[in-house]
Amino acid sequence: MDERLHQYCPICGYHLFGGDSTKAIGSMCLHVSYDICECCGCEFGLDDTPEYRAEWIANGFEWLYPDKKPAAWDPYEQLKNCEPDWNKGWQDYVHKSTD
Ligand SMILES: [Zn+2]
Numbered sequence: 001m002d003e004r005l006h007q008y009c010p011i012c013g014y015h016l017f018g019g020d021s022t023k024a025i026g027s028m029c030l031h032v033s034y035d036i037c038e039c040c041g042c043e044f045g046l047d048d049t050p051e052y053r054a055e056w057i058a059n060g061f062e063w064l065y066p067d068k069k070p071a072a073w074d075p076y077e078q079l080k081n082c083e084p085d086w087n088k089g090w091q092d093y094v095h096k097s098t099d
Contacts, residue, residue, distance in 0.1 A: 013081030014039035
């Protein structure tokens with residue numbers, strides 16, 4: 001897997017840097033950061049999986065920090081920034097680097 005740069009949460013598509021387009025984080029850095037997404041609440045490296053995304057969607061797009069939620073917020077618009085194969089991506093990477 002290429003070390004890609006991310007500006008958005010790969011699970012929910014929330015901007016990780018408050019909309020600051022000059023900032024980005026590499027895939028593995030994000031995965032091992034154990035940071036928690038303010039929107040979907042996933043903890044990177046633990047539950048940043050497509051299954052978590054599906055559950056988040058099924059539970060009605062609940063925000064970890066509801067006060068961060070914009071007034072006119074469209075979860076489907078935000079989900080366009082997410083990465084469907086995020087889980088597969090980093091698992092392949094970890095597997096390759098431990099061979
Ligand atoms: Zn998120």
